[in-house]
């Protein structure tokens with residue numbers, strides 16, 4: 532077990548919303564799929580679609596060279612796998628349960644100690660997006676395991692290899708969720724602002740989406756500045772943006788819109804200006820988020 536091409540057998544442990552979608556995608560791609568769930572009834576639909584239902588975790592694990600686990604959290608994953616460590620030896624374990632980078636590294640060390648190939652993952656979509664080429668699934672851990680199972684993992688979404696440090700998939704996942712919530716927050720604030728003057732969210736959002744494409748271009752440029760530690764304010768300086776945020780705060784106050792998000796931006800910009808960085812690009816504010 533461990534090295535397959537084509538329609539390799541796969542086991543999925545955990546058939547909640549996400550685990551069921553993963554198993555269904557594997558079945559749809561023609562993989563012989565064995566499934567197990569703590570509450571057995573959740574396997575009914577998959578069994579009807581052709582999956583093999585295992586009665587025990589040990590039976591499920593020994594059915595395939597590739598074992599995917601997707602349950603609630605790290606504690607549930609550990610409790611599930613510890614008793615079958617011996618059966619997992621020589622196989623590949625792909626852990627798609629959300630967790631911290633530290634938990635991922637702990638799990639990788641545990642797997643290595645038992646002769647288990649280990650990949651940790653971050654699923655950057657909801658169950659509806661599983662199986663689509665447009666959906667990213669992040670992996671980090673054993674390069675051999677990723678190379679051996681890349682083709683199979685492609686049935687779940689576009690597999691992105693982040694390298695041998697097992698903690699990186701969880702670290703990217705956490706950062707990307709933070710980015711998502713920041714975008715949600717900015718969009719909801721803007722929608723409330725324009726909505727106060729009668730603009731529907733449906734009218735505003737197409738314009739917002741075009742703006743996000745432009746903003747994505749700014750990130751490309753600023754990433755290079757952050758890596759170089761050099762922040763030329765040749766597009767728009769922090770001084771200019773600090774003046775502009777006052778318009779947003781004023782418009783919000785006039786309309787009774789909660790101003791805490793733009794107030795945070797103003798605070799960060801004002802600190803950078805006070806430190807003598809007013810002529811720098813916005814990317815300079817990365818310092819505000821770094822450990823001193």
Ligand code: FVH
Nearest residue numbers: 545546547548549550569570602603607628629654657658
């Ligand atoms: N749903 C999503 O959109 C997100 C996308 C990003 C990644 N997450 C992570 O995926 C993990 C599972 O999430 P889920 O949405 O499938 O969650 P549920 O539908 O609530 O299913 C939970 C499954 O976990 C099983 N389970 C819970 N505790 C235990 C345990 N102690 N031992 C064994 N299994 C356990 C539960 O079993 P049951 O309640 O049906 O018996 C479900 O199979 C999660 O890490 C997300 O952060 C999903």
